[in-house]
Amino acid sequence: MTEDMQGHGGPIPPPSNSERSVVVCGTAGGVGTSVISALLAEYRASTSLSGASWWVDAAGNDGDLHQRLRATGDEALLRTAAGTGLLPAPEAAITDVVLHTWRFGAVPVVDAGARPLTALPELCSPELADVTPVLVVGPRPDLLNRSREVFSEWEHAGVLRRTIVVICCQVPTLNHQALTGMLTDAVTGEVAGVIGLDYEPVLGAGTALDNAAQQGFSPATRQSIHDLAAATVRR
Template identity: 75%
Template sequence: MSEDAQGQSGTIRPPDTAENSVVVCGTAGGVGTSVVSALLAEHRAATSLGGASWWVDAAGNDGDLHQRLRATGDQALLRTASGTGLLPAPDAAVTDVVVHTWRFGAVPVVDAGSRPLTVLSELETPELRDVTPVLVVGPRPDLLNRAREIFTEWDDAGVLARTIVVICCQVPTLNHQALTDMLIEVVAGRVAEVVGLDYEPILGDGTALDKAAQQRFSQNTWTAINQLTVATGAVRR
């Protein structure tokens, strides 16, 4: 365990809330990992956690989510209109990031980028046993084929069983339903839950994702986000 993960009186534990801390990984770049993780943190802030909901940017990229969410305030921890805290942590280990937020009573959603095999070793540790992993997958044949190794490695490590899979469709003309159904059939019973996120025109614009933009989401999008929110609020194992 790193020095930051150890308190003076013992291991730092997560806040006593119904919601779990979450680590979100993409099975490839560009599948929607940052957007899915940010919207989860936003929905939790709006519905249950308030300012204790933090979105942590640990993807290691030059992202623009803080701008798209119209966050303001202290650069060390910006806030959105929904109350979500946005914490930049580009160079930190996921374990250190999560424990750091717990010190402030926060319940983070960590955007770990497209590093599912790298992050897996941390998700196996006792420090993160109460954290819910999320894998974001794109419903394209090439992306699903590339995800096979990731599912196998996560399954062998015993992490897949507590993982929520989000199938994120980012192309409006993509006939993804057959691929989505196939993936659900393959992973059903091996993962905690599967959430299908259909193409959302507001997200497809690539512009603002603030509270006003979120209010224009389709009902299908809200249903998927709510399903993901409920799934990550399950009782800790």
């Protein structure tokens, strides 16, 4: 953890925006956590927050989203064409990076990677009480079975009820509707919301995600991103 992220003094309040800060966790690797978190930050930058929308890479992996988003500028905080700030923080604690962004008046979307159980104690802390957790799951039987412990632990800790669940389908031939329906039925009333993201060919290509690429999203994908943004607005 870098010294400037450790902070000093009293508690730091979140910025007084309508949008809440968000921490996104995948219930397994490869379910789309980084892409979904980045697209949420991009949507906020282009619609409401402008440069106050930051995407924080705290997944601890060697990612390439800064390249796929065609970000440029200062390596300490790259910027996309939409204005999203991209902050690398692979070794910092989630609480530290959130408080760090708040010092700059930013509203972050933190990519916490596939560490939902590691992140849970921080999501329970008073410092992150104003943060919306997002869980990304894949609609495959094996991935849903592996996510059972995560849902159980998050529910036991009292975090699940303020969590948005995103069901991300990454395989075009997968008939995921039945599994998605089962999961939705299982968690309805236990979570703050459930959003489905159907297979998107632009995302499936694994190439650019900049403004030009996002223009090629299907209406369904656009609606899902809009719904996720709406679900993370302060009520």
